[in-house]
Amino acid sequence: NAGVTQTPKFRVLKTGQSMTLLCAQDMNHEYMYWYRQDPGMGLRLIHYSVGEGTTAKGEVPDGYNVSRLKKQNFLLGLESAAPSQTSVYFCASISGVTGASYEQYFGPGTRLTVT
Amino acid sequence: KNQVEQSPQSLIILEGKNCTLQCNYTVSPFSNLRWYKQDTGRGPVSLTIMTFSENTKSNGRYTATLDADTKQSSLHITASQLSDSASYICVVSAWIKLIFGAGTRLAVHP
Numbered sequence: 423n424a425g426v427t428q429t430p431k432f433r434v435l436k437t438g439q440s441m442t443l444l445c446a447q448d449m450n451h452e453y454m455y456w457y458r459q460d461p462g463m464g465l466r467l468i469h470y471s472v473g474e475g476t477t478a479k480g481e482v483p484d485g486y487n488v489s490r491l492k493k494q495n496f497l498l499g500l501e502s503a504a505p506s507q508t509s510v511y512f513c514a515s516i517s518g519v520t521g522a523s524y525e526q527y528f529g530p531g532t533r534l535t536v537t
Numbered sequence: 538k539n540q541v542e543q544s545p546q547s548l549i550i551l552e553g554k555n556c557t558l559q560c561n562y563t564v565s566p567f568s569n570l571r572w573y574k575q576d577t578g579r580g581p582v583s584l585t586i587m588t589f590s591e592n593t594k595s596n597g598r599y600t601a602t603l604d605a606d607t608k609q610s611s612l613h614i615t616a617s618q619l620s621d622s623a624s625y626i627c628v629v630s631a632w633i634k635l636i637f638g639a640g641t642r643l644a645v646h647p
Contacts, residue, residue, distance in 0.1 A: 426580075453633055464541065464626065464637035465581075472633065480634075512580050516633070526571075526635065528580030 424448055428513050428529035435503040435536045443498040443532050445513030451527075453516040454496040455480075456488060458509040459531075465512060471496055503536045510534070539564045541638035543627050549644045554617055558641045560610040560627030568630035572601050572612045575624045575640070584612070584625075617645045 426447045435441055445454065452473050457465040467480030469488040477488045485507060487499045496515075500507060513529040541562045550556050562570070569588045573581035585594045585601040587610070593602050598615045614621055624640040 455635075457637075462639060464639045466637070467634065470633070514580075524569075525583060525586070528582070530580050531578070 426513055426515055426527050426529040428511075428532050430532060431530065432533050433535070435500075435534065437504060437536060439503050440499070440501050441503065441534075442500075443511055443513075443534075445496045445498070445529055446494055447496075447513075447515040447527070448494060449515060449517065449527065450493070451515035451517055452493070453518070454490065455514045455516075455526075456486070456496065456498045457512045457514065458482065458507075459512060460509050468498065468511075503534075505536045508534060508536045539629075539631060539636045541627055541629050541636050543625075543638040543641050545641060546639070547642040547644070549646060550617055552617060552619055552645055552647050555613065555615050556617060556643065558612045558614075558625050558627075558643070560612070560638055562608050562610070562627070562629045562636070562638075564608075564629040564631050564636050566631055567605070568632055570601075570603055570610050571628045571630070572599070572610075573626040573628060575626055577623070581626055614643075619645050619647060621645050 429444045455470040456468040459465045471477045471490040474493040489497045511532045516526045544559045571586040572584045575581040587603045600613045603610045622645045626640040627638040
């Protein structure tokens with residue numbers, strides 16, 4: 423059981439380049455999330471998914487697209503990278519929302535630098 | 538607007554001492570409140586989760602409290618260790634969305 427994994431761990435892009443970050447979970451979780459973390463700020467939700475084939479916008483979705491073609495994978499795409507997207511990106515998944523208590527698991531993060 | 542505010546922003550303590558971190562929130566609807574520990578360069582790891590009806594929960598040397606009336610929570614760390622040096626993040630769940638505080642950066646010095 424690997425939990426939540428992210429690839430790549432590090433990436434440097436030039437302005438205007440595109441890339442895809444991959445998140446994978448092997449816990450059969452329905453809900454998956456992409457966050458970004460910037461210095462001095464809390465994690466901010468980019469997009470999330472409540473199940474295979476569904477996605478929704480979070481707090482800061484501009485400049486990003488996502489896809490959830492398979493339940494275990496959640497992809498985050500940057501079509502035209504900008505320096506403002508330099509950040510650490512975390513993927514997370516939740517076991518469920520039935521009841522009031524549920525565990526959220528995070529991946530190790532992807533450090534992205536856009537020059 | 539849903540918000541989670543933490544204090545202090547940073548804290549330095551000596552090994553073996555206790556400390557308390559604070560979290561105030563305005564989040565609706567409220568599902569639960571959790572505290573995470575985040576080591577540098579790693580993803581957050583859950584320490585405690587408390588629902589509306591719980592007012593205290595412990596995990597080893599970590600004890601979290603919740604006052605749902607005043608919308609405040611605290612994380613108390615007992616007999617601190619060097620490995621406690623990390624950021625501690627308060628997170629409040631509004632159903633499937635989680636609202637993150639900016640965290641308190643704790644440094645434990647020998």
